Amino acid sequence: MIQKRLLKLSSFIVLMLLGSLLCVIAVRAQQPLRWGADPSGGAPYIYNDPKHPDQYIGYEKEMVDALATAMGRRAEFVPSDWETLVSALQRRSFDVIVNGLEPTADRIKQIQFSKPYYIFQLALTVRNDEQQIKTLADCRKRVVGTLGNTAASRLLQKEGIPMRGYADPVAAYRDLELKRIDAVLMDVPAEVFYVSKSATLKRAGEPFFRGTYNIGLRLGDDVLKAEVDRGIDKIINDGTLEQILRKWGLWNDAQVELQTQIKSGEQIAPANDLTSSTFNWPEALWRLARAALVTVLVAFGAMIIAVVLGLPLAIGQSKGPRWLQWLCTIYIEFFRGTPVLVQLLFLYFGLPTIGLAMPGWLTALVGLGLNYAAYESQVYRAALEAIPRGQWEAAYLLGMNPLLAFRRIILPQSFRIALPPMTNDFVSLFKDTSVAYAISVWELATAYRELANASGQFLLLGVVVSIFYLAMSLPMAHVARRLERRLQRREAIQAVEAEIV
Amino acid sequence: MAGSGPSLNGPYREMIRVKDLIKQANGTRILRGVSFTVAPQSVLGVIGASGSGKTTLLRCLNGLERIDGGVIECEAIRLEKNLSPHEYARRVKELRRKAGTVFQHLYLFPHLTVLGNIIEAPVHVLRVPRREAETEAYELLESVGLTEKARRYPESLSGGEQQRVAIARALAMHPALLMFDEPTSALDPKRSAGLRSLLRGFVTRGHTMVIVSHSISFLDGLADQLLYLEGGEVVEFGETEQILRAPVDPRTRDFVQQAK
Numbered sequence: 001m002i003q004k005r006l007l008k009l010s011s012f013i014v015l016m017l018l019g020s021l022l023c024v025i026a027v028r029a030q031q032p033l034r035w036g037a038d039p040s041g042g043a044p045y046i047y048n049d050p051k052h053p054d055q056y057i058g059y060e061k062e063m064v065d066a067l068a069t070a071m072g073r074r075a076e077f078v079p080s081d082w083e084t085l086v087s088a089l090q091r092r093s094f095d096v097i098v099n100g101l102e103p104t105a106d107r108i109k110q111i112q113f114s115k116p117y118y119i120f121q122l123a124l125t126v127r128n129d130e131q132q133i134k135t136l137a138d139c140r141k142r143v144v145g146t147l148g149n150t151a152a153s154r155l156l157q158k159e160g161i162p163m164r165g166y167a168d169p170v171a172a173y174r175d176l177e178l179k180r181i182d183a184v185l186m187d188v189p190a191e192v193f194y195v196s197k198s199a200t201l202k203r204a205g206e207p208f209f210r211g212t213y214n215i216g217l218r219l220g221d222d223v224l225k226a227e228v229d230r231g232i233d234k235i236i237n238d239g240t241l242e243q244i245l246r247k248w249g250l251w252n253d254a255q256v257e258l259q260t261q262i263k264s265g266e267q268i269a270p271a272n273d274l275t276s277s278t279f280n281w282p283e284a285l286w287r288l289a290r291a292a293l294v295t296v297l298v299a300f301g302a303m304i305i306a307v308v309l310g311l312p313l314a315i316g317q318s319k320g321p322r323w324l325q326w327l328c329t330i331y332i333e334f335f336r337g338t339p340v341l342v343q344l345l346f347l348y349f350g351l352p353t354i355g356l357a358m359p360g361w362l363t364a365l366v367g368l369g370l371n372y373a374a375y376e377s378q379v380y381r382a383a384l385e386a387i388p389r390g391q392w393e394a395a396y397l398l399g400m401n402p403l404l405a406f407r408r409i410i411l412p413q414s415f416r417i418a419l420p421p422m423t424n425d426f427v428s429l430f431k432d433t434s435v436a437y438a439i440s441v442w443e444l445a446t447a448y449r450e451l452a453n454a455s456g457q458f459l460l461l462g463v464v465v466s467i468f469y470l471a472m473s474l475p476m477a478h479v480a481r482r483l484e485r486r487l488q489r490r491e492a493i494q495a496v497e498a499e500i501v
Numbered sequence: 502m503a504g505s506g507p508s509l510n511g512p513y514r515e516m517i518r519v520k521d522l523i524k525q526a527n528g529t530r531i532l533r534g535v536s537f538t539v540a541p542q543s544v545l546g547v548i549g550a551s552g553s554g555k556t557t558l559l560r561c562l563n564g565l566e567r568i569d570g571g572v573i574e575c576e577a578i579r580l581e582k583n584l585s586p587h588e589y590a591r592r593v594k595e596l597r598r599k600a601g602t603v604f605q606h607l608y609l610f611p612h613l614t615v616l617g618n619i620i621e622a623p624v625h626v627l628r629v630p631r632r633e634a635e636t637e638a639y640e641l642l643e644s645v646g647l648t649e650k651a652r653r654y655p656e657s658l659s660g661g662e663q664q665r666v667a668i669a670r671a672l673a674m675h676p677a678l679l680m681f682d683e684p685t686s687a688l689d690p691k692r693s694a695g696l697r698s699l700l701r702g703f704v705t706r707g708h709t710m711v712i713v714s715h716s717i718s719f720l721d722g723l724a725d726q727l728l729y730l731e732g733g734e735v736v737e738f739g740e741t742e743q744i745l746r747a748p749v750d751p752r753t754r755d756f757v758q759q760a761k
Contacts, residue, residue: 393565394608398622398674399597408625412612 033068033075036089037099038082041168044193044248045100046077059189059248063117063241064098070234071227082167083148083453086110089218096228097216100187102151110456112219114228116212116268117241119254122152123191124204125184127176133183135205136161142182145172148450151211152185165450166440169194174349175440176201178357189250210254212268236262284451285464291447292468298365298443299430305369306429307422310376318381328377335374341435343367348439364436364443372429379421383414416487423480427473444468516541516576516678516709517562523570523582524554524561524733531557533733534571539726541677544700544710546724546741548717550756554733555713556605559682562711563602564593575599575678601671605683607663609655615642615666616651619673627674634673641669645699660687664696672703679703681712685719697723717760721745729753 037046039056046058056077068075078094085097089111100120103113124144126133133139139161146152148165156163164181166172169190176184177200186194188207195201215232217225235241236259245251261268317328335343344367348360358366387410395405434445448465452458517539524532532554539545547555560566562573564580567589573580578596580589610618619641620634629637642648645665655663664684671679684700685693697719704710714720720727720741727744729737729752737744737753748754 388608390604390606390608391610394604394610396565397563397597397600397602398670399594399626400622404625408621409610413610416612 031073033064033071033073033096034078034094035064035075035096035098036078036080036085036094037097038085038168039079040081041170042082042099043169044189044250059244059250060098060100062244062247063235066235066240066244067228067231070231070240083449086216086453086456087458089216092218095217095221095224100189100213101216102211103214103216104151104154106455107216110219111216112221112225113214113216114225115232115262116214116258117232117236118189118213118245118250119258120151120187120189120211120213121207121254122155122185122209123188123195123207125173125176125186125191125195125201126182126204127179128200128202130182130202130204133204136185136208139183144183144185145175145181146185147172149453150187151209152187155209156185164440164442165446167438171349171440173198173201174352178352180357180359189248192249212258233262284455284461287451288444288447288464288468291442291444292472294361294441295430295433295443296472298361298368298433298436298441299426301365302368302372302433303426303429305366306372306376306425309369309373310380313373313377314380314384317377318384332374332377335371336378340368340371340432341438343371344435344439360436360439360441361443363439364433364441368429368432368436372425375425376422379418379425380414382421383418384410386417387413419480419484419487423477423484426480427477430473430476431469514541515539515574516543517545517711518574519562519571520574521571522558522561522568522573524557524566525569531733532561535730535733535735536571537726537728537735537738539709539711541709542704542707543725544704544712544723546720546727547711547713547730548715548720548727548756548760549730551715553730555730556682557733558730559602559680559711559713563600563680564596598674599676600678600680601674601676602680603664603667603671603682603684605686607667609663609666609670611655613654614651615647615653615655615658618655618666619670622670623673638669638673641672644702645669661692661695664688665699668699676708678709678711681710681714683714684712685714685716693719715760717745717757729756731756 037060039046039048039058041047042058044058045060046056049055049057061077064075064077080088080093082099085099085101086107088094089097096114097111100118101107101113102120103116107113124133124136124139133142136144136155136159141162143162143164144156145164145166146156147169148167153163153165164172164175166175169184169186172181172184172186173194175181177198183204184191191203191207195203215228217228232241242251242255242259245255258268313328313332316324317332318325320328344364347358347367348363351357391409391413392405395409396402400408433443436443437446437449440446444465448461452461455461515538517537519538520536522532522535523530535554535558537545547558549555557566561568562575568580568582570582575596576599578592578599580592580596584592610621613621616635616638619638620629620631623629623634623637624631639648639651642651645668647662647665647669650658650662650666655666658666664687668679681700684696688696693716700710700712701723712720712724724741726739727737727741728735729744729748729750731752737748737750744753745757748757
């Protein structure tokens with residue numbers, strides 16, 4: 001009885017505590033200005049301070065701090081991902097986006113924007129030895145890198161210039177240096193930051209195009225929007241923003257113009273907008289189909305590497321001399337024990353430092369191939385060990401040497417044992433090609449991310465992409481099953497015949 | 502072709518001479534100085550309880566185990582302990598060209614048809630043209646009564662049929678010597694009798710045989726000589742008649758009586 005009452009009491013206390021905790025959280029949530037931005041490769045907007053990797057710096061970081069102070073709040077930074085900023089805002093991961101965000105027509109459908117705080121221009125970057133590219137018009141037959149889903153990427157699309165979308169500027173400039181692309185089109189703040197430091201890159205022509213950076217807010221958060229607008233007025237009027245921009249080398253005539261307009265209380269018309277606001281489904285499907293082709297290419301290429309390389313690994317590990325056994329084991333454990341994503345990033349960004357620069361798709365193909373070779377070697381090893389020793393001995397007693405016995409007697413039997421797990425691996429390799437998005441390979445997963453982020457059609461595109469994956473993986477599994485069955489059928493027929501006789 | 506050493510067995514020119522054969526594994530001696538000879542076109546039966554070293558003796562004779570002492574001679578090929586690994590392997594290879602083995606568990610190649618099992622070694626080791634090898638394989642299959650099963654896979658055959666495939670596979674390499682490990686272990690008495698008459702046929706066609714078996718009734722009337730092993734030692738070695746009807750050693754007598 002007492003125990004029961006105690007239990008009741010204690011659960012009541014726990015509930016009370018939880019309730020009060022929730023109240024405290026709710027009250028505190030009123031206070032900070034939670035802002036989202038992508039700090040990875042985000043200089044000079046917001047990025048990890050190389051001197052203090054635990055802290056963030058950047059002109060927008062300083063601006064938001066000033067803005068929050070002007071609003072009587074405390075700024076709280078929520079690191080996020082550039083391409084999914086809008087959906088993260090809608091999911092309430094944070095309350096405002098401050099990340100050099102342009103108020104494009106398609107975004108205006110999903111979120112609302114504050115008044116502008118910065119006017120940006122675009123700048124084209126090429127390698128120092130580049131003679132032919134002087135303006136964007138010279139890039140018609142060249143590949144230009146830029147950030148996905150930006151004014152720059154839309155401009156390239158509109159002009160019909162071959163484009164590669166990157167998740168951060170560092171990767172784009174790096175690929176330009178490595179000659180994987182021919183030029184980079186980027187907003188001036190990023191361009192100033194990276195190109196001024198580079199010894200191998202230069203600006204081509206003068207900055208062009210004009211657009212504004214605004215702060216993004218959820219539709220319906222009108223009170224917060226008014227608050228933010230007042231805050232922007234304040235930091236412009238008291239010169240705080242000017243000071244910050246000057247410090248970062250971003251102060252120019254365009255800013256003078258913008259601030260004068262704001263100081264005089266003028267309404268600012270939305271900047272010129274490039275976006276074709278309706279989502280072009282036929283074109284999207286065409287792009288997805290091309291991405292699917294890349295996926296298939298990468299998957300098949302990688303599997304060939306894995307199947308071929310797996311065999312010497314398996315034999316080296318189980319039958320080779322000691323040093324070879326060690327080497328094979330280290331290889332296998334390294335590739336099985338580290339994430340394939342890290343391996344790809346290493347191959348893509350690490351190898352070029354020793355002069356080995358491969359294009360993205362080849363990096364993905366080789367990387368996944370090397371990775372899966374480790375797995376296939378274990379499949380082979382198990383299959384080889386499953387063959388009784390007597391099979392080897394029978395072959396030897398018939399006069400075969402080890403190589404012949406292996407090739408004619410052991411390998412065919414092991415292959416049959418290895419086939420089902422190999423099929424499984426192939427299907428999962430096929431799905432693993434999606435990690436290639438990390439190195440900007442335009443395969444299906446990347447295509448999905450970019451198209452869905454540009455259009456907001458996460459659900460429909462998701463279904464379409466899934467259908468693409470299934471359309472490729474199901475036939476593959478089917479073919480593998482048939483192959484397996486054909487190998488077994490010969491014996492099965494014999495067995496049935498034997499029964500009948 | 503015969504070796505130059507003194508003959509141990511009367512006027513015969515021996516096919517096999519084994520002298521003081523020692524084999525050890527993990528520090529214990531499995532064979533402790535085994536000696537015997539086998540005349541050409543004769544049959545030696547090796548008998549003894551399980552664990553007596555019969556199978557190890559066979560594995561030494563076909564080179565699957567390296568010997569730790571004594572001598573094995575098969576016609577002009579001589580195996581002994583002090584050979585370099587390379588030289589030992591070379592001689593074993595030569596030896597295997599003369600000797601075919603049929604394992605207790607057969608170890609047919611499951612991924613090949615009956616015909617494929619038989620022609621595999623002739624085609625890939627002896628480089629006999631496939632057509633020629635197949636013609637000969639059919640002759641061998643006829644001699645073991647399996648012609649109509651040539652295109653089958655081993656899995657679909659009965660145990661007795663599988664054994665005859667294994668015999669045909671060994672014969673395809675034209676060995677002068679045939680070795681069997683427990684050939685009757687999977688056969689009923691009727692099939693055992695059938696196998697015995699099949700093997701007798703091979704002897705009349707000129708083959709020499711070593712048969713390891715625990716079945717005395719199978720060896721009676723097939724083996725010319727018997728070798729009784731106990732604990733890795735030869736207890737008695739002599740004519741089959743003498744060993745079965747008038748064993749000298751009491752241990753042999755006990756074993757023969759129990760086996761009957």
